[in-house]
Amino acid sequence: MSPTEQLADLLPGWLPRQRWFAAKGRSVRSTEVVARTPLLAAADLSVEHVLVGVGFTDAPGTQTYQLLVATGVPPEGVTEQAVLGTDGDATVYDGLWDTRVTDWLLAAVRDGVTAGDLRFVPEPGATVPQSGHGRVLGAEQSNTSVVWGRETILKIFRRVLPGLNPDLELHRALRAQGSTRVAALQGAVEGTVDGEPATLGMLQDFAADSAEGWPLALETVRAAVGRAAGETDFSGEAAALGEAVAVVHSQLLAALGGTTADPGRLAAGWQTRLDAALPQVPELAEHEHAIRAVYDAVGTSGTPVAVQRVHGDLHLGQTLRTADGWLVIDFEGEPSAPLAERARPDSPLRDVAGMLRSFDYAAFHEVLRAAPADSAAASEAAAAWAVRSRSAFCDGYTRGAGADPRAQEAALRAFELDKAVYEAVYETRSRPTWAPIPLASIRRLVATEPGPS
Missing domain, CATH: 3.90.1200.10 (Aminoglycoside phosphotransferase (APH), C-terminal lobe)
Structure with missing residues (x-):
């Protein structure tokens, strides 16, 4: 079995247990890994950006979700909910719960990194923090957000669609107007879904103590x-x-x-x-x-x-x-x-x-x-x-x-x-x-x- 097939086999039991999975109650017919982009490789950790197509028994078509899949020894604080399974002696888990992964993501946006079809894009003139350990916010339903200190928040859109997400589009428009009624945009993560440009995430000022x-x-x-x-x-x-x-x-x-x-x-x-x-x-x-x-x-x-x-x-x-x-x-x-x-x-x-x-x-x-x-x-x-x-x-x-x-x-x-x-x-x-x-x-x-x- 190929690594892609092994990953796909872990998904049917894991996806429906996630709060952000948009098809609660529907019977999953198939899961397919449609794209894998390596982001980080170290002796004890590898990280990939993964797009997953999910099909259902009650209707044709698929929904596309994005994951940051980490393989290695998870740090303390990675919950059972975040673990997809194992690959030999290594654990396969949601990398957003690993500060090594979130540190890499923050630096990638700040530095304008490109990895395969992924583009980490800082906003012109925005100040992206130099460092800090990210923590996942636990209250969200459809997305996952990571916060660094009191300064910055990264929203990852779990279900992704082809096209420019209105959240990013309108925040860019409001930033150009100098709006103080929204959290200022710092950057974005953009990629490709079904052959079209797509919004994968956005980095903003974090409204601490709000x-x-x-x-x-x-x-x-x-x-x-x-x-x-x-x-x-x-x-x-x-x-x-x-x-x-x-x-x-x-x-x-x-x-x-x-x-x-x-x-x-x-x-x-x-x-x-x-x-x-x-x-x-x-x-x-x-x-x-x-x-x-x-x-x-x-x-x-x-x-x-x-x-x-x-x-x-x-x-x-x-x-x-x-x-x-x-x-x-x-x-x-x-x-x-x-x-x-x-x-x-x-x-x-x-x-x-x-x-x-x-x-x-x-x-x-x-x-x-x-x-x-x-x-x-x-x-x-x-x-x-x-x-x-x-x-x-x-x-x-x-x-x-x-x-x-x-x-x-x-x-x-x-x-x-x-x-x-x-x-x-x-x-x-x-x-x-x-x-x-x-x-x-x-x-x-x-x-x-x-x-x-």
């Missing part, structure tokens, strides 16, 4: 519903976050330009997604006509919709609160969508709607998590928190953009509904106990009262 928006918001929700002491109002933070998002939108427009979209085409997309959702979420049936009416109000308006590059998957979990203000992170767009769709210009209202939906989730997640005896009072307090936060976010966005997103009430409501329908499908499939959150929002959004709050 707080993610989701848990920060939840702290105030818990206080508002009486389950914890502390500040009960998130309005000030929501307003600052709204202003930051508006600034990012303005910078993306300045960097990449904008155009307009046919409202009928937008509405047709919403209607198609609703068609697909109805059989999966029976509770949507009673709201079908009201939802379609909201979509039709936009589709038949005849008013072109301004579109540009946007975040595409914005929620509280895609934000960081630092001592200097809010940062927006992870510009990959909706992970399940094709790369071309994620790179398509869209309305900034999609990002606004995504954040408004996130405030609803933060508010009512706490109520669903542990319904107390006074659940009615808790629900009322959560609803009031959501109203304040949503309104404050729009106020802040208005300051940053010079225009109030609530002035486009019909379109904003439609974008929110489209997102809530998507959420209803996702929750019904994956977390049925959370489905009441988007379903309650749909009932609110199809009611006669206008406005996002």
Whole structure:
């Protein structure tokens, strides 16, 4: 058996156990090593960059994943989860857990190394640290990130697609605008997938001592519903976050330009997604006509919709609160969508709607998590928190953009509904106990009262 075949044999049992594997629950039909690039060779360690094609029994086609495969004696701290198997007396494991490997990666970006089809590309004028031992962050789902000290973070895109990843593209555009609302780009790892250029990773400033928006918001929700002491109002933070998002939108427009979209085409997309959702979420049936009416109000308006590059998957979990203000992170767009769709210009209202939906989730997640005896009072307090936060976010966005997103009430409501329908499908499939959150929002959004709050 060749070394490539031996490696391929280790993968079917290992890949599905990784948090970043995007096909949980699907039966793996085949694994194929489609590319191997040697990176590092020493007496007790060899490291390769490996692209793996994974086929499934339920559908044709494959998904491509990238690995940094180390073979040798793993250092302390390499967990069983990171071990693929053995090769004779050597251990085969995920090299990102080995500081010798991460040290090499950092130097490769700093020095602009080329290895086979791989290109390690420093950003012009960026400062890449000279040294330091990298550590893997453990909280991510779809990617793996390595942090060096308090300065630098490398995100490795585990599932890779042909084409320029929007996360890298938009960070480059925002860096050119001098944006302080995103972590500055330091460099990238680029390669080839299916014969086309592809983004494999990106190196950025690390926002040390920052707080993610989701848990920060939840702290105030818990206080508002009486389950914890502390500040009960998130309005000030929501307003600052709204202003930051508006600034990012303005910078993306300045960097990449904008155009307009046919409202009928937008509405047709919403209607198609609703068609697909109805059989999966029976509770949507009673709201079908009201939802379609909201979509039709936009589709038949005849008013072109301004579109540009946007975040595409914005929620509280895609934000960081630092001592200097809010940062927006992870510009990959909706992970399940094709790369071309994620790179398509869209309305900034999609990002606004995504954040408004996130405030609803933060508010009512706490109520669903542990319904107390006074659940009615808790629900009322959560609803009031959501109203304040949503309104404050729009106020802040208005300051940053010079225009109030609530002035486009019909379109904003439609974008929110489209997102809530998507959420209803996702929750019904994956977390049925959370489905009441988007379903309650749909009932609110199809009611006669206008406005996002």
